[in-house]
Amino acid sequence: NLTDRLSRVVKTMRGQARLTEANTAEMLREIRLALLEADVALPVVKSLLEQIKFKALGEEVVGSLSPGQALVGLVQRELAQVMRGDTAQSGELNLATQPPAVILMAGLQGAGKTTSVGKLAKFLQEKKKKKVLTVSCDVYRPAAIEQLETVTKQVGAEFFPSNINQKPSEIAAAALDWARRHYFDVLLVDTAGRLGIDEALMQEIKALHANLNPIETLFVVDAMLGQDAVNTAKAFHEALPLTGVILTKLDGDSRGGAALSVRQITGVPLKFIGVAEKMDGLEAFDADRMANRILGMGDILALVEQAQQNVDVAQAEKLASKISKGGFDLGDFRDQLAQMQQMGGMASLMDKLPSHMAQAASKTNLSVADKQTKRMRGIIDSMTPKERAKPELLKATRKRRIAAGAGVEVQEVNRLLAQFEQMQTMMKQFKGGKMARTMASMAA
Ligand code: GDP
Numbered sequence: 001n002l003t004d005r006l007s008r009v010v011k012t013m014r015g016q017a018r019l020t021e022a023n024t025a026e027m028l029r030e031i032r033l034a035l036l037e038a039d040v041a042l043p044v045v046k047s048l049l050e051q052i053k054f055k056a057l058g059e060e061v062v063g064s065l066s067p068g069q070a071l072v073g074l075v076q077r078e079l080a081q082v083m084r085g086d087t088a089q090s091g092e093l094n095l096a097t098q099p100p101a102v103i104l105m106a107g108l109q110g111a112g113k114t115t116s117v118g119k120l121a122k123f124l125q126e127k128k129k130k131k132v133l134t135v136s137c138d139v140y141r142p143a144a145i146e147q148l149e150t151v152t153k154q155v156g157a158e159f160f161p162s163n164i165n166q167k168p169s170e171i172a173a174a175a176l177d178w179a180r181r182h183y184f185d186v187l188l189v190d191t192a193g194r195l196g197i198d199e200a201l202m203q204e205i206k207a208l209h210a211n212l213n214p215i216e217t218l219f220v221v222d223a224m225l226g227q228d229a230v231n232t233a234k235a236f237h238e239a240l241p242l243t244g245v246i247l248t249k250l251d252g253d254s255r256g257g258a259a260l261s262v263r264q265i266t267g268v269p270l271k272f273i274g275v276a277e278k279m280d281g282l283e284a285f286d287a288d289r290m291a292n293r294i295l296g297m298g299d300i301l302a303l304v305e306q307a308q309q310n311v312d313v314a315q316a317e318k319l320a321s322k323i324s325k326g327g328f329d330l331g332d333f334r335d336q337l338a339q340m341q342q343m344g345g346m347a348s349l350m351d352k353l354p355s356h357m358a359q360a361a362s363k364t365n366l367s368v369a370d371k372q373t374k375r376m377r378g379i380i381d382s383m384t385p386k387e388r389a390k391p392e393l394l395k396a397t398r399k400r401r402i403a404a405g406a407g408v409e410v411q412e413v414n415r416l417l418a419q420f421e422q423m424q425t426m427m428k429q430f431k432g433g434k435m436a437r438t439m440a441s442m443a444a
């Protein structure tokens, strides 16, 4: 893991105010290794490191950052920047044309073209409310046509039949004609792929492109290809005016270096990623997350997301209805605090963040907040169920008993009650899912 490796180097250069040739050389070597380990192609690594070095030199190390943290931050931003490109096309398809908008899929056999057609059909129908027709020009494998029919029907789109005795260009022309006459918004054209780059295949897909004049020509590439992704991308980029890339099988353990290579080599925007075989396994490409993944920080954002999902929506809704009926009591308050701790607490979450992110959210503050959460729970635990349900019962004697039970001062019990009251008032203004988030931010 890059962060681990770097932290060793970082220790030796504390207290330096600028990134210099000398203090970055060793770290740049580590970053180079990390990129190669993530399967970024060598020429791409070289040119990236040049860029990074150029930008790093003379960069001021601000605030409490160490030069190492500053450099890792710079690298992360640089990688994300390269992959993001100039326009925000990720998760989008260009359909701005006289319908039907034709989308042509290109890529090697097994890249995930047919699967991606199904996923895109689902996306276009459900998210974009489009009428979608699919067609297969893969006349080399009967199973490939059937496979497209299956996934198309699975997502509820329409399938234009074809068979292995037809020519790809004839199939395409017939499908386009059908799509026009039946007012389809989008025609998704699946094509054949070979195991390697093959001249005849390139000619065939070039001809298809010329006949169909697609508004999108999507290059589908398997993230597991690693270093080889570069050559494939080059070949398809030279043969076709690609408009976007779909990187598949990112649910595997590849580090995603192919994303960087393909983007750097073709300059074509990365639009979607495939994250499962299932039809809902398609996501918008996210440059920052991919940069983190490539640098070995990939689990971090997933972790944060997971933590957010752990806030039980159903429970939050139950609470919301309790609140609107005025029944939110200290017992519920305690449950919310417990839920936050289940997430591992704020401080432990921050521990898992890359240093340059964690330093933004001061860790000391967070661990103080965690300790406080624990004490608050302790206080509520020392109450009887009746007291929890009716905080107004809490007069001086009871408060002393509770404070003693929780090992705190009476003032702390008072503070908790004041906080609870304040929260109760605030929470009355919120409903449903919003609430959990409000509570988390209040406690932090
Ligand atoms: P094609 O030859 O390019 O049409 O590739 P297919 O769509 O037939 O996919 C080849 C294999 O990869 C199939 O077994 C798919 O289920 C699988 N596949 C495609 N995309 C993904 C993905 O994003 N994740 C996973 N795990 N498998 C995928």
Ligand code: MG
Pocket (backbone or CB within 6 Å): 113, 114, 115, 138, 144, 190, 191
């Ligand atoms: Mg296929």
